[in-house]
Amino acid sequence: MTAFSTLNMLPAAQIDNLNELGYLTMTPVQAAALPLILAGKDVRVQAKTGSGKTAAFGLGVLQHIDSSRFQTQSLILCPTRELADQVASELRRLARSMPNTKILTICGGQPFGAQRDSLQHAPHIIVATPGRLLDHLQKSTVSLENLQTLVMDEADRMLDMGFSDAIDEVIRFAPAQRQTLLFSATWPEAIAAISGRVQRNPETVEIDTVDDLPAIEQQFFEVSRHGKIPLLQKLLSVHRPASCVVFCNTKKDCQEVCDALNAAGQDALALHGDLEQRDRDQTLVRFANGSARVLVATDVAARGLDIKSLELVVNYELAWDPEVHVHRIGRTARAGNQGLAISLCAPEEAQRANILSEMLHLKLNWLSAPANVAIAPLAAEMTTLCIDGGKKAKMRPGDVLGALTGEMGLDGADIGKITVHPAHVYVAVRQSVARQAWKQLQNGKIKGKACRVRLLK
Numbered sequence: 515m516t517a518f519s520t521l522n523m524l525p526a527a528q529i530d531n532l533n534e535l536g537y538l539t540m541t542p543v544q545a546a547a548l549p550l551i552l553a554g555k556d557v558r559v560q561a562k563t564g565s566g567k568t569a570a571f572g573l574g575v576l577q578h579i580d581s582s583r584f585q586t587q588s589l590i591l592c593p594t595r596e597l598a599d600q601v602a603s604e605l606r607r608l609a610r611s612m613p614n615t616k617i618l619t620i621c622g623g624q625p626f627g628a629q630r631d632s633l634q635h636a637p638h639i640i641v642a643t644p645g646r647l648l649d650h651l652q653k654s655t656v657s658l659e660n661l662q663t664l665v666m667d668e669a670d671r672m673l674d675m676g677f678s679d680a681i682d683e684v685i686r687f688a689p690a691q692r693q694t695l696l697f698s699a700t701w702p703e704a705i706a707a708i709s710g711r712v713q714r715n716p717e718t719v720e721i722d723t724v725d726d727l728p729a730i731e732q733q734f735f736e737v738s739r740h741g742k743i744p745l746l747q748k749l750l751s752v753h754r755p756a757s758c759v760v761f762c763n764t765k766k767d768c769q770e771v772c773d774a775l776n777a778a779g780q781d782a783l784a785l786h787g788d789l790e791q792r793d794r795d796q797t798l799v800r801f802a803n804g805s806a807r808v809l810v811a812t813d814v815a816a817r818g819l820d821i822k823s824l825e826l827v828v829n830y831e832l833a834w835d836p837e838v839h840v841h842r843i844g845r846t847a848r849a850g851n852q853g854l855a856i857s858l859c860a861p862e863e864a865q866r867a868n869i870l871s872e873m874l875h876l877k878l879n880w881l882s883a884p885a886n887v888a889i890a891p892l893a894a895e896m897t898t899l900c901i902d903g904g905k906k907a908k909m910r911p912g913d914v915l916g917a918l919t920g921e922m923g924l925d926g927a928d929i930g931k932i933t934v935h936p937a938h939v940y941v942a943v944r945q946s947v948a949r950q951a952w953k954q955l956q957n958g959k960i961k962g963k964a965c966r967v968r969l970l971k
Contacts, residue, residue, distance in 0.1 A: 516545045523552040523577060527611035535607060541566030543721040544573075551695060552577055556716040558696040558709050565721055568604045571665045571695050576608055578662055578693070579638050581615045585660035588639045589688070591681065593671040594814065595621035595643060595791070596798065601667060602641040615639070620656070622646045623791035630655045644672065644680035651687045658688045664712075669698040669705055675814075678704070685712055699841060730843050730853040734867065734878045739860045742830060743774045745883055749856060750780055750808065751890040755825035757801070760810045761842050763831045771830060772810040779891030782808035795935065796900070800970060803931035803942035804896040813838055829857040832866040836873040896930050896942040899952055902966040904937045913961050914939055922954040940970075 551574030618637035765786040772784035846853030911932035930942030
């Protein structure tokens with residue numbers, strides 16, 4: 515394992531910051547790609563989600579930023595807002611040793627005017643989805659004339675989502691002399707073609723190909739379409755995961771499964787494309803902070819989901835594409851942890867199962883459904899309070915924690931993750947004290963101001 519401290523090009527302050535963040539040794543993708551990126555070369559990287567690629571390009575991008583120049587020097591393109599938010603959040607953590615570095619996300623689902631106002635002073639780094647960024651470029655509210663580094667993250671997904679033309683358009687606004695980094699979980703011909711168009715003599719890094727499946731136990735159950743929900747409820751009752759994602763192929767199934775789980779007292783949230791952006795944000799926060807044990811999601815919606823220790827992944831339906839299957843199950847064995855992935859397979863999905871077996875060189879482990887299992891509730895340990903305010907009101911996690919544990923007298927052990935968004939703060943509190951915390955916050959103050967607070971259900 516190679517330590518970050520061996521990278522001479524990283525300043526001591528950044529190494530100290532990485533140590534504080536718990537980044538001591540590099541993942542394979544970081545060890546292979548970072549020296550090339552720091553040296554200013556164009557690099558194309560094949561690596562899956564969870565391999566540490568964000569820090570690989572993030573550290574490279576930050577190293578090339580001159581924060582005294584108020585110009586956009588780096589652009590990171592992502593397929594979805596969720597992934598863009600995750601990348602921007604990681605970059606801010608990595609940039610803690612670099613004061614006055616402005617990082618801005620530009621995605622659809624947010625008011626254009628508010629973004630335009632934020633762009634009055636050019637951010638050093640923009641993290642964006644292609645469509646919305648193109649709108650800004652065409653209206654001249656964003657300038658890329660001083661761009662030094664362009665990153666395309668999860669490029670295969672951007673193509674799948676139909677962003678190819680938008681990407682070409684965006685690149686027309688960028689200088690020809692720049693560093694271009696391309697990250698993709700798979701390497702279809704279309705990605706090779708983009709690389710040929712936008713990169714100069716790129717170095718190639720390949721990590722974790724499909725053949726290198728992580729340490730995940732995979733179980734397959736044959737079950738009729740109508741028998742899937744009862745079997746899922748039984749399996750959740752057997753395994754009792756602290757956190758589990760159930761993948762569905764359609765929004766309709768997503769909602770049906772979620773409703774059935776909640777009806778049986780198995781705390782679940784749904785995440786799909788029909789949700790308003792605020793509801794999506796809240797769902798992701800609540801799942802990440804332990805206010806629900808099960809997230810039922812479509813593939814597009816789950817992009818950018820950043821849960822460090824997911825105990826179980828369930829494929830309610832098999833994915834059409836073996837690559838998507840690998841992507842799904844890879845979420846349960848991050849950072850060297852063991853994981854369990856369960857796939858429910860109706861007879862009409864048998865062909866997909868065969869293709870999966872062939873493509874992954876995998877003998878599928880078919881099991882019988884557990885017998886004599888009563889469906890048991892699966893209650894979340896935490897619940898979430900939503901406080902109006904957030905970054906715009908200069909609220910920090912410490913302010914909220916101080917208010918709850920100080921004058922309101924709550925035990926710090928009963929308070930979980932505190933997440934600050936632009937207009938809201940989300941606080942995870944233990945179920946047993948949730949109503950007490952809610953009442954006290956309604957009558958109390960944070961930073962000397964009364965606050966509006968809701969208990970999210």
